[in-house]
Amino acid sequence: MLQPEQEIIYFREEQEISRITSQSAICSELENYLLNEQPRLKPGEKLRIPLPQNDFQYTNTILRVEAEESHLVCYTQNLTYTIRYVNLDLKKLRGHLPELMVLKE
Amino acid sequence: MIKNLSLEKIEDVLYLLRRPREELKYLSPEEMVTALREAEQKITVHHYPLRLSRSPSKNLLELGEWSYHQIYLAMGKEIGYCLGHGRSSGARERHNQMIDAFLEDKVLQQSTPTAVLVTHKSLLLAYYFHQHYAYVAHDVGMNWGGEIALRLKRSRLPCSERRGPIFSDEEVWFKEGETEKLVYRAVRExxxxxxxxxxxxxxxxxxxxxxxxxxxx
CATH class of the missing domain: 1.20.5 (Single alpha-helices involved in coiled-coils or other helix-helix interfaces)
Known part of the structure; x- marks a missing residue:
């Protein structure tokens, strides 16, 4: 799925917590999530953090999403998660979604 | 070798569980349900390790992520597996998603046997086989929705569970209707x-x- 030198790296409050590389053995369902669903994450949804051996952990509900050139920054009530897409075209993966999305009260 | 296996025999179930994880194919719950419907042989394993270990396991028998794991194995052209446990929200969701799929499919319930295994590292301490599907009664509804607990109660599906405080005498029980069978009791004295x-x-x-x-x- 990921080509060599492509990576998806997860940070919680600037600390790296998970990393998917071309060497990571992941199932087709997770592959689909990483490339098609996660870049289009919207406020009100929960982010899935991949764990080793096809496991994953949900975050709390995302309240705000900010998309930068190669980063997706997701805010829950208490924590900030940053997803860094290395050598992946985040803009293309996100399609026409706005750069800033906030959960409406 | 794989073709001659019978998943109604403990030796053959252990043979599969001892295979390196790379030899088995991990399937998502949706893929697993399809694989189970098409499989020549299948089984669900209630795996209760007495020793927890956070290091990645080489095979499914050595799993020590949580106090229980419910593993699904489907044998077709390749061997697919899926598992749920209580350590992560994803694993709890998978555990419940698989139970939910079985609740909806009576044919799958009838055609999938259950093995309850109690292990220490990769040593098998006790086991019990049931002819049809049974579920692990821990974390039911977690990361899924509490109403599944009510549906399970109504379905009267058999289940297994771990009892007793940690670091004390521990027991694993199998419940079918009003009947309860003690699968394992750890005595530490x-x-x-x-x-x-x-x-x-x-x-x-x-x-x-x-x-x-x-x-x-």
């Missing part, structure tokens, strides 16, 4: 502990027979 308990018992019995006033006299 060394000489020091036994002597202490005997002394406490003697003191308690002594206190009952001889009231404190009498001892003073």
């Amino acid at each position: 060394d000489i020091h502990q036994r002597r202490m308990e005997e002394r406490l018992r003697e003191m308690a019995e002594g206190n009952q027979e001889t009231p404190p006033e009498k001892i003073k006299n």
